[in-house]
Amino acid sequence: MAVTINHDKCIYCGACVATCPYLALRLREVYVEVYPDKCVDCGLCVKACPMGCITLPKK
Amino acid sequence: MSSEILGFPGIKDEYDIIIVGAGPAGALAAREAAKKGASVLVLDRRKELGAPVRCGEGLGAKYPEKFGIKLSPGAISAHINGARVIAPNLKDDIIIRTPETKGFVLDRKVFDKDLAKDAARAGASIFSKAEVYDLIQEGGKVKGVKVNFDGGKREVRSKIVIAADGAESVIARLAGMKDGVSTLYDTDYGMEYEMANVKLEENGKDFSDLIELFFGREWAPRGYTWIFPKGKDVANVGVGIGGLEAPNAIHYLHKFLADPRMKYRLGNASIIATKGGAIPVCQPLKEFVKDGFMVTGTAAHQVDPIHGGGIGLALNAGRLAGIVAGECALENKVDAASLDRYKKIWYEEEWGKFGKRLALRKVLEKMNDDDFNSILSTINDKDIDLVLEGKFAPVVQKVLVKRPQLLKVLTVLVNL
Numbered sequence: 169m170a171v172t173i174n175h176d177k178c179i180y181c182g183a184c185v186a187t188c189p190y191l192a193l194r195l196r197e198v199y200v201e202v203y204p205d206k207c208v209d210c211g212l213c214v215k216a217c218p219m220g221c222i223t224l225p226k227k
Numbered sequence: 228m229s230s231e232i233l234g235f236p237g238i239k240d241e242y243d244i245i246i247v248g249a250g251p252a253g254a255l256a257a258r259e260a261a262k263k264g265a266s267v268l269v270l271d272r273r274k275e276l277g278a279p280v281r282c283g284e285g286l287g288a289k290y291p292e293k294f295g296i297k298l299s300p301g302a303i304s305a306h307i308n309g310a311r312v313i314a315p316n317l318k319d320d321i322i323i324r325t326p327e328t329k330g331f332v333l334d335r336k337v338f339d340k341d342l343a344k345d346a347a348r349a350g351a352s353i354f355s356k357a358e359v360y361d362l363i364q365e366g367g368k369v370k371g372v373k374v375n376f377d378g379g380k381r382e383v384r385s386k387i388v389i390a391a392d393g394a395e396s397v398i399a400r401l402a403g404m405k406d407g408v409s410t411l412y413d414t415d416y417g418m419e420y421e422m423a424n425v426k427l428e429e430n431g432k433d434f435s436d437l438i439e440l441f442f443g444r445e446w447a448p449r450g451y452t453w454i455f456p457k458g459k460d461v462a463n464v465g466v467g468i469g470g471l472e473a474p475n476a477i478h479y480l481h482k483f484l485a486d487p488r489m490k491y492r493l494g495n496a497s498i499i500a501t502k503g504g505a506i507p508v509c510q511p512l513k514e515f516v517k518d519g520f521m522v523t524g525t526a527a528h529q530v531d532p533i534h535g536g537g538i539g540l541a542l543n544a545g546r547l548a549g550i551v552a553g554e555c556a557l558e559n560k561v562d563a564a565s566l567d568r569y570k571k572i573w574y575e576e577e578w579g580k581f582g583k584r585l586a587l588r589k590v591l592e593k594m595n596d597d598d599f600n601s602i603l604s605t606i607n608d609k610d611i612d613l614v615l616e617g618k619f620a621p622v623v624q625k626v627l628v629k630r631p632q633l634l635k636v637l638t639v640l641v642n643l
Binding site for chain 1: 272273274279281356358360393394395396397400401408409410411414416417418470471473474475476477478501502503504505507
């Protein structure tokens with residue numbers, strides 16, 4: 169599993185990237201890329217996101 | 228293999244120094260290293276340097292001249308003569324007009340390009356849309372970068388790699404510097420609208436040459452809300468909150484914009500840009516260098532712990548990193564011990580002020596809105612100037628007369 173980014177809301181500011189301890193998020197030119205193999209669903213990026221556009225997978 | 232764009236000289240296979248990120252830190256590092264005579268490559272992920280802007284764009288007046296930067300007219304959006312600090316009640320305020328509060332609100336899209344042009348003129352080779360996705364590391368030493376450029380992936384080797392990739396600090400973490408990650412506690416998260424048709428005055432008072440800082444848990448828990456003018460009726464309106472605060476920055480920004488007391492000034496404004504980002508407001512990284520590798524600017528958490536501004540510190544840190552890198556590359560001494568001269572000089576030049584501000588931040592974090600309201604109705608502009616200069620004792624004394632319950636919290640500042 170991995171977090172989901174609402175790309176309609178995301179402003180690709182990189183706040184989630186700065187906060188992810190696992191380098192599971194990387195800032196690309198016009199979007200944030202999630203690497204599902206690295207994401208551990210810790211939820212730190214969800215708290216960090218200034219736009220509130222990241223969600224954890226439904227349990 | 229060498230990348231060629233229809234015969235245009237592309238990225239070579241090897242350089243003395245590769246710099247990742249062409250923001251203020253990266254550009255100054257490139258300029259200084261190139262001036263020393265080193266061959267310098269600068270790689271930036273973005274297709275346009277300076278964009279997207281993720282910043283309040285404020286810069287102190289002293290910096291450009293100090294670091295030999297000529298601001299082109301387009302790089303300055305507004306000249307600032309002071310700061311207005313507003314209490315949580317949105318009523319009490321203090322206006323400070325001192326040399327320390329003079330400055331500019333920049334247009335980063337122009338400013339960053341100007342810095343890059345200077346670096347290019349000094350001899351650095353700069354490429355946009357060149358995304359460094361990994362480092363070349365051999366035996367714990369950084370030996371170059373892996374870059375996605377012109378539709379293909381390739382390796383470029385260097386004696387030194389300088390990470391100047393901003394808040395994400397991905398490159399430092401790829402090099403194994405674990406504290407490059409911004410923990411929620413040590414980071415503020417910001418959201419900002421650039422707004423047009425803003426009123427930079429109210430009740431006959433003109434705020435158009437002031438940066439305005441609104442404090443209080445209600446508006447920005449563990450941070451502040453700001454209005455930075457960018458012209459007669461244009462401003463960056465933003466908020467930064469502590470990482471552990473809920474729900475998020477945009478919630479607080481919208482709450483501020485919707486407050487009836489801000490209706491006159493912001494009620495008819497339009498949003499012409501949306502920006503955001505993480506702001507590390509903690510200690511700088513423990514180490515700035517390792518073998519063949521340096522970190523500088525916001526990537527090294529060299530950000531003002533009080534106002535979260537990073538441009539001024541990035542300019543100097545990048546400059547120092549560039550000078551040391553240039554010298555070390557030419558002497559072929561790129562081990563951590565040699566490169567560490569950069570950290571030593573940085574501490575000599577910046578730590579006196581930085582360390583005090585870090586302590587002040589810890590104190591401010593412990594205060595509630597009643598404390599802020601009380602303090603701002605007690606102290607005056609000269610007191611704030613003393614605080615900005617790091618002279619806390621007389622101001623602490625004044626505050627304690629009015630608010631003795633802060634004794635324990637404030638004592639630490641007197642003992643600095």
